[in-house]
Amino acid sequence: MIYEQIFHMVNVGIVILDLKLKVVKWNRWMEIHSDVSCDTLVGKSIFDFYPNLDIKWFNRSCKSVFAFGNTFFITYKLYKTIFPFKPISSFVTLFDNMCQDCIIGPLRKEDKSIEYLYIMVSDVTKIASYERKLLDMGAKDGLTNIYNRKYFETKLEEEIERCNRYKKRFSLIILDIDFFKKVNDKYGHLAGDYILKAFTKIIAKIIRTSDIFARYGGEEFCCILPETVGETALIISERIRGGIEETVFEYKKDIKIKITVSQGVAVFDNNNITKTELINLADKALYKAKKQGRNQVVIA
Amino acid sequence: MDADKNEIFTEDQKDILQEIMNIAFGNATADLSEIIDIYVILSVPDIKTISAENLDSYINNLIDLKKNTKIIEQKFFGEYNGSGLLVFPDINDDEISTILDHSDDINSNDSSEQVPVNEILIEIGNILIGACIGKITSLLNTYVTYSPPDIFPSDTSNKVCLSYHTDKDKTGLVMKTTFTFNEKNIEGFLLLLTNDESFDWLKKALGKFMESYL
Numbered sequence: 001m002i003y004e005q006i007f008h009m010v011n012v013g014i015v016i017l018d019l020k021l022k023v024v025k026w027n028r029w030m031e032i033h034s035d036v037s038c039d040t041l042v043g044k045s046i047f048d049f050y051p052n053l054d055i056k057w058f059n060r061s062c063k064s065v066f067a068f069g070n071t072f073f074i075t076y077k078l079y080k081t082i083f084p085f086k087p088i089s090s091f092v093t094l095f096d097n098m099c100q101d102c103i104i105g106p107l108r109k110e111d112k113s114i115e116y117l118y119i120m121v122s123d124v125t126k127i128a129s130y131e132r133k134l135l136d137m138g139a140k141d142g143l144t145n146i147y148n149r150k151y152f153e154t155k156l157e158e159e160i161e162r163c164n165r166y167k168k169r170f171s172l173i174i175l176d177i178d179f180f181k182k183v184n185d186k187y188g189h190l191a192g193d194y195i196l197k198a199f200t201k202i203i204a205k206i207i208r209t210s211d212i213f214a215r216y217g218g219e220e221f222c223c224i225l226p227e228t229v230g231e232t233a234l235i236i237s238e239r240i241r242g243g244i245e246e247t248v249f250e251y252k253k254d255i256k257i258k259i260t261v262s263q264g265v266a267v268f269d270n271n272n273i274t275k276t277e278l279i280n281l282a283d284k285a286l287y288k289a290k291k292q293g294r295n296q297v298v299i300a
Numbered sequence: 301m302d303a304d305k306n307e308i309f310t311e312d313q314k315d316i317l318q319e320i321m322n323i324a325f326g327n328a329t330a331d332l333s334e335i336i337d338i339y340v341i342l343s344v345p346d347i348k349t350i351s352a353e354n355l356d357s358y359i360n361n362l363i364d365l366k367k368n369t370k371i372i373e374q375k376f377f378g379e380y381n382g383s384g385l386l387v388f389p390d391i392n393d394d395e396i397s398t399i400l401d402h403s404d405d406i407n408s409n410d411s412s413e414q415v416p417v418n419e420i421l422i423e424i425g426n427i428l429i430g431a432c433i434g435k436i437t438s439l440l441n442t443y444v445t446y447s448p449p450d451i452f453p454s455d456t457s458n459k460v461c462l463s464y465h466t467d468k469d470k471t472g473l474v475m476k477t478t479f480t481f482n483e484k485n486i487e488g489f490l491l492l493l494t495n496d497e498s499f500d501w502l503k504k505a506l507g508k509f510m511e512s513y514l
Binding site for chain 1 (some may be wrong): 323325328331335336337352394400401402403416419420422423426427429431433434435437438441442444445446
């Protein structure tokens with residue numbers, strides 16, 4: 001009686017399944033979040049109601065629990081949707097489904113043989129949202145909300161390692177806004193900040209989702225173009241150059257500012273060069289672009 | 301079976317223990333492949349009793365920590381009480397993601413998101429440590445509960461430091477087995493460490509195991 005009450009009042013979902021994965025028990029927490037009553041489910045296969053669970057990891061875990069009596073600790077990071085419940089209202093905009101950690105383990109008879117399997121489900125949406133915010137804070141630039149230098153350098157190292165392993169190639173663009181100091185001097189630093197933000201928004205629309213665009217420092221930016229070399233890298237850089245050149249940045253109502261951007265492109269071609277050497281190559285190309293009159297792309 | 305201090309187990313007990321481990325690891329290998337399609341070869345385990353003060357140095361001599369070394373620890377509790385350490389001496393993230401079949405259930409919403417390597421390692425730890433301990437405890441007619449697996453931080457400046465066996469006068473029982481995932485060229489070793497609080501129970505359980513064969 002007391003255990004039954006606790007079973008229903010705990011703030012975790014508890015499901016008990018038999019050897020054929022038919023539902024034996026479904027506690028109040030599960031009823032509330034699933035909107036399915038225990039009576040509806042009892043005696044039926046869990047897959048009848050949650051076909052999304054009829055997949056490798058879940059079957060593997062259940063078989064393993066019955067064969068070895070082990071306990072699985074599954075986090076939301078590995079398998080995001082275990083039971084597809086709605087997140088509570090304040091997290092609806094962040095996640096489509098409630099983030100869940102779950103434990104799957106055995107329930108035994110007196111003679112120690114395994115009779116049932118339990119699944120305990122915890123709502124960890126709040127933790128997942130904090131984690132997402134923390135990751136964003138660590139990886140993003142505060143002003144422009146694109147990736148920061150630290151994240152860029154980590155990604156660049158990973159890309160080099162990946163390309164070395166699989167004999168792939170990629171391009172790196174270093175971009176620098178021409179005469180940015182003059183914008184700051186003439187219109188003030190708030191106008192400069194506005195330009196930096198608007199500049200990144202334009203470029204974010206031009207590049208692809210797989211490209212990694214980051215603020216390297218000041219008015220200098222970097223972009224990693226995975227699996228992209230030669231003509232394609234040049235086309236993307238030219239689109240960026242043209243897109244910035246033709247934009248009239250309207251700071252407040254009556255201040256219209258025009259800027260241009262110079263770019264240096266370096267290609268990683270399995271040539272055993274390091275991250276620093278690659279950045280230096282792109283930087284030298286950028287220097288050449290500046291020297292040749294700015295508002296242009298130079299390939300190293 | 302070596303002992304670096306006082307002999308805890310008799311020769312007979314050591315023989316039975318070795319026999320139980322051979323059966324348990326054989327059964328675990330067979331069931332892993334037949335029931336959950338994990339093809340792993342577990343070697344015949346090497347059993348040692350090691351004093352607590354030498355345990356950390358034994359483990360650190362065994363594990364040459366590299367940047368790519370991954371260690372998963374899972375504790376177990378019950379009459380049989382201790383800890384399992386799964387060690388991949390040198391494994392990269394891509395290799396980790398090939399060990400288990402995730403072909404129909406990778407559910408990353410965001411394509412730029414990285415493979416959750418630590419979570420995959422935790423699942424592998426759950427399976428391998430659980431399979432071996434499950435078979436051993438079943439032969440010894442008991443069962444255990446488990447703590448969530450822990451991943452040791454991949455910081456090569458630190459040595460592996462176990463969180464128990466702090467009492468230097470005590471002795472631990474270490475069972476070491478090597479494993480290889482078929483056709484994947486991934487190998488490592490598994491250490492099962494038994495706490496000395498379990499020794500009295502273990503001796504009785506070994507006796508009962510023998511009786512059942514007499």
